[in-house]
Amino acid sequence: MKNTKRINKERIIFIILLFLILDLFFPLRFSRISLKLGDIAKYDVVAPFSFPVLKDRETLEKERTSAALSIAPVLRKVDVSEENIKLLKRISRKYPFLKKPVLYVWEKGIVFDKSSLPESKNSQYEIISSRGSSIVPINKFFSYNEAVNYIKAKCMQRYRDTLICSKVIKEVEPLLQPNLLLDITETQKRREAARNRVPEEIGYVKKGEIIIRSHDIVDEETLQKLHSLQYAENNLYRIQRFRLFFRAQMLLLLLSIVLVLLIDELWKNTYPLSKKRNVVLLLTFIFLLFFRFVRFIDLAYLFPLAAASMVLSMEGGILTGIVYSVFLMGAIYIYNPVENVYTLPLLISGIYGAVLSRKLRSMNDLIKMGIFISILTMFFTLGNELLTGTKTLKLFYHIASALANGGISIVVLVGLLVLFERIFHISTNFTYLELSNLNHPLLRDLSIKAPGTYHHSIMVGNLGEAAAEAIGANDMLARVGGYFHDIGKMERPEYFIENQEGGFNPHDELPPKLSVAILKSHVSEGVELGKKHHLPEPIIKIILEHHGTSLIKPFFEKARDIYDTVQEEDFRYDGPVPSSKESAIIMLADSVEAAVKSVETSGEEEVRKVVEKIFEIKMKENQLDNAGLSITELKTIMDVFVKRLKAARHKRTSYPRVELK
Known part of the structure; x- marks a missing residue:
C-alpha cells in the first residue's frame, strides 16, 4: 500500500x-508584432485564430467624420405666436406691402447666425415642423441679418427712401426673431449613429491563414493585417x-x-x-x-x-x-x-x-x-x-x-x-553490441573455467535473440543477457551438470539443502560479477531473474525422501520473477535448452512436447506473471524455440569410418 x-x-x-x-x-502569451512597412519578414506569421482586418485609425476616422457630416443637422421650426400674428396684422394696416414678405420669411425660417450652425455635407439641413420635415440647403432659409436685409430690400422697392425703410425695419424687427432652433441632442445622436454604422473591418483572416511568409516584404495590406492581429489579441475579453x-x-x-x-x-x-x-x-x-x-x-x-x-x-x-x-x-x-x-x-x-x-x-x-x-x-x-x-x-x-x-x-x-x-x-543496442563480443573478459573466462556453461549460454543467447525479435522485444538485450546469465557458475563449475565429465556428480555426496545452496549461489555470484565488471542494469536484472522463484525439483524430491518435513520455499530460487519480456525469454530459453538437450530424439514433435512442458511449468509456478508477455507472444516464442532447437539437433549424414594407420 x-x-x-x-x-x-x-x-x-x-x-x-x-x-x-x-x-x-x-x-501562453500574445504576439508582439514588431514589423513595419517595408520590413522583410524573418519568419512566417500565421493567424492563430480568426479575426477581422481593421482599417487604420486615420482612415477609419475620416470615414466616420464623413458619415457624420452626411447627416443633416436638425433645426426645429417654432410656430408663430398669436401675439406676432396680431402684430403683423397691425403693421400690415400701416404698411400693406409687408405682410407677404414677412410671411415668406416665416415660412422659410430664420436662424440667428448661420455661421454658428454645425458643418454639414453639401450644406444640407433638416427642418422639422408641425407639418413634417424636409431637407433643405442652407440658402433656403434666413439668418436674422438676411431676414432684415430681405425686408429692407422689399421696402426700398416700394418707397425708395432709406429713412422710411429704417423706420419700417424698426417696427417689423420683433417679427424677425429666429424661429429655427438647432436641436443639438438629436443632431449628435443621429451623427453618432452614423459614425457607428461605418464598418471597422475591411476584410477577414481565417485561423491558419498565412498573413506573411518568411522573406516577404511588408506592404500596406499586410501591415493592416498584422496590426489587426495585435489589436485582436490585446483586446480579447478577459473571459x-x-x-x-x-x-x-x-x-x-x-x-x-x-x-x-x-x-x-x-x-x-x-x-x-x-x-x-x-x-x-x-x-x-x-x-x-x-x-x-x-x-x-x-x-x-x-x-x-x-x-x-x-x-x-x-x-x-x-x-x-x-x-x-x-x-x-x-x-x-x-x-x-x-x-x-x-x-x-x-x-x-x-x-x-x-x-x-x-x-x-x-x-x-x-x-x-x-x-x-x-x-x-x-x-x-x-x-x-x-x-x-x-x-x-x-x-x-x-x-x-x-x-x-x-x-x-x-x-x-x-x-x-x-x-x-x-x-x-542507460544502455543501448550499441552497448549490447559491444558486450556481444565473445572476447569480453567474462565470456572468455567462462569459456575456460566452465566450457559447458559457455556453450549453453551461447545457445541461450541465440534462442533469446530470435524469440525477442519475433515478438518485437529488444533482441540485442536478450542475446547479451543469454550470454551472461550464467556467469556465476564460474565460481564452482563442477557442480553444474553441463560441466561434469566422466559421470561424477559431486551432489551425490552432498545433502540436498547444501546442493540447493550451491545452485542458488550462482545467481547472486553472477550479479556480483556483473556489477564488478560494470555490466548494464538490464543484464544484471536478467542474471538475477533468470530462475525467478522456480522450484529446484530434483533436490526437493531427494529431500522429501530423506527428511520427514521439507519446506518447499527452501528449495526455490530466491527470485525475483522476471520483470521484463527479455528476462522471461532468457528464463524460458535457459530451461528449454537444457531440457531438450536431455532428450534422445531430435524430431519436431518430441522437441515441441518438451518445450510446451517447460512453458506449462513456468506458467503454473507464476514465473511469467510480471513479464508482460501475452498468450500470443508466448505461442510465438514457443514456435521459435522449437524451430531453432530442432535445427540445432538435426542428425548428420553417416560417413564411412576413417581408419587410422
Whole structure:
C-alpha cells in the first residue's frame, strides 16, 4: 500500500515537472508584432485564430467624420405666436406691402447666425415642423441679418427712401426673431449613429491563414493585417483569454498524464520508474530548447524529432518512441497552433526513426537510417510546401533543411546516447553490441573455467535473440543477457551438470539443502560479477531473474525422501520473477535448452512436447506473471524455440569410418 502511494506521488511530481518544463518553453502569451512597412519578414506569421482586418485609425476616422457630416443637422421650426400674428396684422394696416414678405420669411425660417450652425455635407439641413420635415440647403432659409436685409430690400422697392425703410425695419424687427432652433441632442445622436454604422473591418483572416511568409516584404495590406492581429489579441475579453489559457493548460495536462501512463506501461521494468521519468524530463527539456532554436532561425524542418523517438524506442520499444513523438509534437502544437505546417513531416520522421531504431547494429546502420530519414522528411516537406504555396526561395530553404534533418538527427542521437549512458547509466543496442563480443573478459573466462556453461549460454543467447525479435522485444538485450546469465557458475563449475565429465556428480555426496545452496549461489555470484565488471542494469536484472522463484525439483524430491518435513520455499530460487519480456525469454530459453538437450530424439514433435512442458511449468509456478508477455507472444516464442532447437539437433549424414594407420 505504501509502495503504491509512493509510485502515485512520483507520478504526480513527474507530471507537474513535465508540465512546468512545457510552460517554461511555451508560455501562453500574445504576439508582439514588431514589423513595419517595408520590413522583410524573418519568419512566417500565421493567424492563430480568426479575426477581422481593421482599417487604420486615420482612415477609419475620416470615414466616420464623413458619415457624420452626411447627416443633416436638425433645426426645429417654432410656430408663430398669436401675439406676432396680431402684430403683423397691425403693421400690415400701416404698411400693406409687408405682410407677404414677412410671411415668406416665416415660412422659410430664420436662424440667428448661420455661421454658428454645425458643418454639414453639401450644406444640407433638416427642418422639422408641425407639418413634417424636409431637407433643405442652407440658402433656403434666413439668418436674422438676411431676414432684415430681405425686408429692407422689399421696402426700398416700394418707397425708395432709406429713412422710411429704417423706420419700417424698426417696427417689423420683433417679427424677425429666429424661429429655427438647432436641436443639438438629436443632431449628435443621429451623427453618432452614423459614425457607428461605418464598418471597422475591411476584410477577414481565417485561423491558419498565412498573413506573411518568411522573406516577404511588408506592404500596406499586410501591415493592416498584422496590426489587426495585435489589436485582436490585446483586446480579447478577459473571459476569452482565460478560456484560451485554460483550454491549452488542460490539453497539455492531459497529454502529460497520458504520456506518463503509457511510458509506465510500455517501458516496463528495464529500469526504475524514477530513472525513466528523469530521462523523459531531460529529453523534453533538450528538444524543446532545440525547437525554440530552429524556429528562431526559421528552419523548423531541422528539428531532429527522430533522435528523441530513437532514443526511447531503443530502450522502451517502438511504441514508446512513437508515443513520445506524438506527445512532443502535440505539446508544440498546443502552444503554437501555427506550427501545423511542420507537424506532419516531423512527426513522420519521428515515427520512422522509432520503427527502425531497434535494428541499429553499427555505424553503417546509423548512416543508412540518417539517409532514409532525410529522404522521407524531404519528400513529405516538398508535398507539404507545394500544397501551401510556398515561394521558390523559401521552398529551397525548407527542402535543404529537411534533407539535413537525417544527418542532424543521427548526430544528436549519438550525443544523447553518450549523455544518457554517462548520466543515467542507460544502455543501448550499441552497448549490447559491444558486450556481444565473445572476447569480453567474462565470456572468455567462462569459456575456460566452465566450457559447458559457455556453450549453453551461447545457445541461450541465440534462442533469446530470435524469440525477442519475433515478438518485437529488444533482441540485442536478450542475446547479451543469454550470454551472461550464467556467469556465476564460474565460481564452482563442477557442480553444474553441463560441466561434469566422466559421470561424477559431486551432489551425490552432498545433502540436498547444501546442493540447493550451491545452485542458488550462482545467481547472486553472477550479479556480483556483473556489477564488478560494470555490466548494464538490464543484464544484471536478467542474471538475477533468470530462475525467478522456480522450484529446484530434483533436490526437493531427494529431500522429501530423506527428511520427514521439507519446506518447499527452501528449495526455490530466491527470485525475483522476471520483470521484463527479455528476462522471461532468457528464463524460458535457459530451461528449454537444457531440457531438450536431455532428450534422445531430435524430431519436431518430441522437441515441441518438451518445450510446451517447460512453458506449462513456468506458467503454473507464476514465473511469467510480471513479464508482460501475452498468450500470443508466448505461442510465438514457443514456435521459435522449437524451430531453432530442432535445427540445432538435426542428425548428420553417416560417413564411412576413417581408419587410422
